[in-house]
Amino acid sequence: GENVEQHPSTLSVQEGDSAVIKCTYSDSASNYFPWYKQELGKGPQLIIDIRSNVGEKKDQRIAVTLNKTAKHFSLHITETQPEDSAVYFCAASSGSARQLTFGSGTQLTVLP
């Protein structure tokens, strides 16, 4: 089955700086890569996603890049703000139902 590895497990940045989280996947058939943000006491929420026919996607301060050859994708957050502090999960979609396999998560802390 699919295996998704995520790094780093924790990340602290100063407010205004950029944050980058990286993931690798194992199944070359995976073609959909979402990122979820989980705030304390809540369920994960989709913040951005990318399909395998696209190399990069941006949404305001958030961007995701995908390298299919190397099987890795990354989340970039620019001009970080304290409200960006949360756990971020990457995921890859595979299998007959395109079910998601999640990475282990990154605890992002934005220091004021």
Place this chain on the structure above:
Amino acid sequence: DAGVIQSPRHEVTEMGQEVTLRCKPISGHDYLFWYRQTMMRGLELLIYFNNNVPIDDSGMPEDRFSAKMPNASFSTLKIQPSEPRDSAVYFCASRAAVGGREKLFFGSGTQLSVL
């Protein structure tokens, strides 16, 4: 739409007791997933349904776990008997069918504590 609705939000029970977690998916979604989240293992897929039919339950840890989806708007995850190692947050999630509509929506989860 109110999103995916789970109940209860918190459940505290004693070892050996039966626990039932409930989920109402988003109307019109064909797929329903049950995940378990722990510090050690992260987000694990337990089971998923397509059009109310269980498709893959290979993630269910033991026979003590069972899940049903009697209709398109309701699913349950039951643990009987419960054990302390079952303590975790259990999430239900739903989405539309494949073909470009793979966005998965999560409920707020049920925090289960087995004493």
